[in-house]
Amino acid sequence: xxxxxxxHKSFGPKHVLRGVDLKIEKGKSLVIIGxxxxxxxxxxKCVLGxxxxxxxxxxxDGQDVTRLRQGSSERDAFLARFGMLFQxxxxxxxxxxxxxxxxxxxxxxxxxxxxxxxxxAVEKLRRVGLTPDVADLFPAELSGGMQKRVGLARAIAAEPxxxxxxxxxxxxxxxxxxxxxxxxxxxxVEMGATAMTITHDMTSVRAIADDVAMLxxxxxxxxxxxxEMDSSGDxxxxxxxxxxxxxxxxxxx
Amino acid sequence: MTFLAAIGAVVLGFLASIGRVTQFGIETVSHxxxxxxxxxxxxxxxxxxxxxxxxxxxxTTIFTGGALALQIYAGGARFSAxxxxxxxxxxGMVRELGPVLVGLMxxxxxxxxxxxxxxxxxxxxxxxxxxxxxxxxxxxxxLPRVLAATLVMPVLVAVGNIIGIMGGYLVGVNSLxxxxxxxxxxxxxxxxxxxIATSLAKGAVFGFLAALMxxxxxxxxxxxxxxxxxxxxxxxxxxxxxxxxxxxxxTQLFFxx
Numbered sequence: 001x002x003x004x005x006x007x008h009k010s011f012g013p014k015h016v017l018r019g020v021d022l023k024i025e026k027g028k029s030l031v032i033i034g035x036x037x038x039x040x041x042x043x044x045k046c047v048l049g050x051x052x053x054x055x056x057x058x059x060x061d062g063q064d065v066t067r068l069r070q071g072s073s074e075r076d077a078f079l080a081r082f083g084m085l086f087q088x089x090x091x092x093x094x095x096x097x098x099x100x101x102x103x104x105x106x107x108x109x110x111x112x113x114x115x116x117x118x119x120x121a122v123e124k125l126r127r128v129g130l131t132p133d134v135a136d137l138f139p140a141e142l143s144g145g146m147q148k149r150v151g152l153a154r155a156i157a158a159e160p161x162x163x164x165x166x167x168x169x170x171x172x173x174x175x176x177x178x179x180x181x182x183x184x185x186x187x188x189v190e191m192g193a194t195a196m197t198i199t200h201d202m203t204s205v206r207a208i209a210d211d212v213a214m215l216x217x218x219x220x221x222x223x224x225x226x227x228e229m230d231s232s233g234d235x236x237x238x239x240x241x242x243x244x245x246x247x248x249x250x251x252x253x
Numbered sequence: 254m255t256f257l258a259a260i261g262a263v264v265l266g267f268l269a270s271i272g273r274v275t276q277f278g279i280e281t282v283s284h285x286x287x288x289x290x291x292x293x294x295x296x297x298x299x300x301x302x303x304x305x306x307x308x309x310x311x312x313t314t315i316f317t318g319g320a321l322a323l324q325i326y327a328g329g330a331r332f333s334a335x336x337x338x339x340x341x342x343x344x345g346m347v348r349e350l351g352p353v354l355v356g357l358m359x360x361x362x363x364x365x366x367x368x369x370x371x372x373x374x375x376x377x378x379x380x381x382x383x384x385x386x387x388x389x390x391x392x393x394x395x396l397p398r399v400l401a402a403t404l405v406m407p408v409l410v411a412v413g414n415i416i417g418i419m420g421g422y423l424v425g426v427n428s429l430x431x432x433x434x435x436x437x438x439x440x441x442x443x444x445x446x447x448x449i450a451t452s453l454a455k456g457a458v459f460g461f462l463a464a465l466m467x468x469x470x471x472x473x474x475x476x477x478x479x480x481x482x483x484x485x486x487x488x489x490x491x492x493x494x495x496x497x498x499x500x501x502x503x504t505q506l507f508f509x510x
Binding site for chain 2: 045049050076079080083084086087088090108
């Protein structure tokens with residue numbers, strides 16, 4: 001279980017998070033929605049320790065993760081339980097596709113032989129719908145949708161218990177978005193992983209989420225099961241779902 | 254008051270960046286003693302920084318050596334000291350111009366590419382991705398580059414010295430009328446082993462600074478294409494200035510006893 005309690009984070013004079021409280025049950029898929037710049041990415045990066053929260057508590061299975069020191073073996077062990085799909089894929093462009101996917105398996109505590117690592121990489125690529133012949137290409141030679149798939153394969157390569165997805169469908173055409181959404185749902189279910197996704201794509205939300213949380217003004221505005229999202233009664237949520245310019249959320253024009 | 258405050262802010266900012274660079278340098282070196290290591294990355298960096306810099310080092314030093322010979326001949330002729338060309342070319346190349354020119358070429362070629370590469374990785378979240386894959390970017394990106402540059406720069410400086418002296422030799426023998434054998438003998442007789450040792454030591458220091466600046470500014474990069482551009486520019490400027498400053502300090506240390 002992942003829990004955030006009263007997490008604050010400022011960048012200079014800009015208060016991005018103003019007391020985020022959030023709970024994700026083990027094996028559940030939570031989707032955080034909210035406008036651009038409301039701190040969705042920051043929330044996610046606070047859990048991973050990529051950004052240090054100013055105050056507040058972040059626990060994973062009861063363990064306080066904000067105290068794990070950079071480079072300590074506890075932190076390595078903590079990160080080994082995670083997989084993350086980055087918004088732009090964040091593939092290493094100096095490495096081939098299979099070396100990207102097998103990155104964790106080629107070094108560190110999970111090190112396997114080159115042949116084994118490659119075999120697992122090819123299998124994971126197949127799982128996300130890519131043929132083995134892309135394994136030896138470089139990321140720059142792939143289309144955006146294929147890069148996302150490779151990123152997904154890398155995120156699941158070491159069988160993580162917890163997977164984070166940062167805007168998995170941004171920049172993809174509707175059909176490719178649908179494919180990626182379906183893949184994410186399937187993989188999360190079949191691995192029994194806990195998932196946390198941030199997006200502002202409502203199709204994604206309905207495809208991926210068990211639970212939904214809406215972030216607005218640095219706080220969680222509403223949270224509940226996806227089935228109750230349409231009847232939340234919260235004007236902010238209602239406006240966000242309908243994509244209307246009229247409502248309590250300020251729009252800059 | 255606002256005028257004084259502005260001066261104060263600049264001074265404080267400058268001191269803060271010295272502090273950050275120093276901290277960054279110490280952290281980099283500390284990873285030398287803490288596994289895991291990435292020998293593959295070191296090998297790759299050695300090839301990129303060392304081997305592929307050879308053409309530019311050779312071209313820079315051969316022309317400089319040639320020009321140096323012409324200048325010393327012309328200058329020496331005013332008080333009938335034309336004969337000192339081989340000695341002064343050798344001393345000038347080995348003690349000063351070799352290390353400094355190779356250092357500056359490395360700052361232009363290697364520092365810029367390191368800074369741009371790491372800054373782009375930062376902007377496209379590849380650095381964050383490394384961390385989530387349990388890999389410390391300081392160990393995986395910074396240490397291999399800094400280590401490789403420190404190790405390979407003395408070799409580049411040695412090559413640069415030899416080619417520079419050869420440039421002087423070619424001009425001296427072909428257009429200034431020196432005897433080939435005498436030129437080489439004068440060069441060898443005049444150079445002390447300590448000249449060569451200090452030359453290579455300077456090279457190691459310059460290599461360390463050049464790679465460290467590239468990594469530091471790359472890691473500090475702001476967002477977007479502009480961030481990458483600024484990081485690259487700052488890295489090359491800082492590396493060049495630091496190399497020249499370090500050269501003065503080392504020359505003072507080695508030769509002003």
